[in-house]
Ligand code: C2E
Ligand code: MG
């Protein structure tokens with residue numbers, strides 16, 4: 016049905032219903048006899064009757080043109096013609112107004128003429144009042160019956176049209192099925208909605224157009240005449256839109272279906288018979304999709320599209336129930352990216368996000384089909400291996416993960432190699448409930464971090480205590496700077512040959528409220544991991560420079576200061592600006608400050624440290640490689656990085672014996688070759704001093720001269736040291 020006629024149809028039906036309410040009969044009296052024109056209406060008067068009058072043919076026609084009459088009492092003899100002319104006019108104009116002809120005319124022709132032209136009745140004048148009343152009553156009654164009949168037919172037609180309109184223009188799919196569940200009617204929406212015309216559907220069952228999963232249910236409900244549905248049903252089902260109508264592209268729609276059983280009226284003494292089903296199906300695909308999206312968002316990580324912690328937890332709990340039943344084993348892997356913060360801080364979040372997506376996809380590839388991988392934090396992932404034949408399988412998979420990450424990731428700024436620390440917890444050995452397993456895998460992961468990262472490790476109950484300590488250490492460390500708990504100790508560096516203190520190395524201490532004075536080995540790596548190191552370095556540089564400036568002002572004019580830096584200081588933050596600000600603030604001359612870096616800075620040349628070292632050197636800052644000889648000690652670094660000195664690690668000094676030490680020999684040789692200053696650290700005995708001097712190393716540092724001590728004690732050492740060296 017087209018839509019054009021619809022509003023007018025509704026208006027028309029509404030108008031007609033109104034018109035059919037209580038009604039007055041309109042009667043036209045046509046007579047040239049004025050007393051009759053007056054008396055007839057009076058004689059026939061009734062509250063439901065209304066009379067108009069006309070005295071001639073032309074007046075009668077004028078009245079008829081103005082409206083329809085329920086009855087016309089028409090005189091035969093009129094001044095301008097006969098009553099027959101009025102009947103002729105009615106015939107010509109297809110008017111059905113009932114007419115009773117009144118005539119004094121004796122001749123039968125007048126009567127025949129009138130009845131032929133459709134007059135209801137013919138009365139001879141003068142007639143009895145009773146006769147006239149009867150004729151009028153009859154005519155009005157008949158007209159009433161005809162009108163009623165016409166109204167009923169019209170009403171039926173209207174109602175049929177209305178229902179058809181409602182059904183056919185409904186946005187829902189409306190249909191009837193026979194007892195076997197086959198379509199017997201479907202409204203035209205079927206074509207738009209599911210791509211089937213009415214004739215496509217005729218003879219097909221409802222189940223046959225549903226998606227395979229829903230078919231058995233629909234079949235059982237609607238296509239089984241033996242067990243017809245007794246009650247109304249409400250259910251959801253899915254339909255694959257007719258592929259032929261969809262250009263071959265599959266499209267699945269979800270419908271909310273309401274049905275009513277149709278029963279034939281019960282014959283006397285017999286039960287009603289089920290004849291089929293009436294159904295209305297509403298397309299709720301959009302709502303369904305919206306629901307699915309909301310559920311998906313709640314259970315997934317937006318960035319990697321992996322399950323989130325919530326979904327992981329659900330799956331783990333389910334897997335635990337199954338493992339319990341089967342007496343099986345499962346593993347939870349806690350996977351944490353090493354040094355991910357660095358990428359975010361250095362290259363920005365977009366690069367960080369890209370890297371995370373890349374890592375997620377490689378992790379996914381390392382797992383089996385039934386395993387779950389979830390992203391549960393910035394750079395933290397959890398894997399659930401639900402079905403392990405042996406605990407070692409978890410180790411094998413962890414190994415595989417580490418291996419797939421070997422190849423570098425290509426980012427906008429170049430290639431980046433990612434390593435991860437993986438902690439493994441096993442059910443039932445390490446825990447029987449989800450939270451415990453996750454926490455134990457987390458603790459095992461921390462263990463890997465502690466022992467150098469880039470590896471995997473099973474949970475061990477001994478880790479638990481470490482973990483708690485570690486967490487509280489982290490929390491305390493965050494407060495250490497603002498609570499003024501950090502202090503510096505100073506250890507003199509001396510020239511044995513010149514019997515002179517050349518400078519001091521500033522060594523960091525933490526005055527912990529519960530644990531006492533802590534050495535840097537206890538907290539520097541934690542500070543590095545949780546991103547506190549650059550603030551700490553900033554503080555150390557400023558304090559050390561300030562102390563040096565005071566000593567220089569107190570008569571130790573040539574004194575130098577060595578400060579240790581972390582590799583992280585070269586990765587983010589502007590170390591060059593920090594150093595140059597401190598030098599300027601404390602008005603230190605060139606050559607007063609040395610920075611000690613480790614070989615690892617040069618190995619991971621991620622953010623142009625060669626350039627930074629060059630700029631520091633231009634500020635007149637010395638750069639020494641600390642603990643030289645313990646790392647890779649590749650000579651290429653010495654060529655590439657403009658360093659100014661080397662510090663021989665104390666492990667080599669400790670091993671010095673009668674024959675000297677070939678490594679120290681080599682290091683001093685290298686220093687000479689590259690024109691670098693050498694400092695030997697960890698000197699504890701006179702014997703070591705002798706050996707070092709013999710190997711050409713004159714600058715030394717160690718307990719023999721002084722332990723690292725507070726500033727005042729160090730200043731005293733400056734005075735006593737030369738005397739001690741004279742011995
Ligand atoms: P390092 O730079 O190699 O510092 C020398 C370490 O050797 C110091 O340990 C010092 O106390 C110790 N030492 C000095 N002489 C002797 C000796 O004769 N015998 C023995 N056995 N040891 C001696 P400390 O103070 O515990 O510092 C450890 C490391 O922590 C330092 O090694 C350095 O790498 C790092 N560190 C110290 N202060 C800072 C700092 O302010 N920032 C950064 N990033 N690292 C620091
Ligand atoms: Mg040092």
Ligand code: MG
Nearest residue numbers: 641642662696
């Ligand atoms: Mg050292």
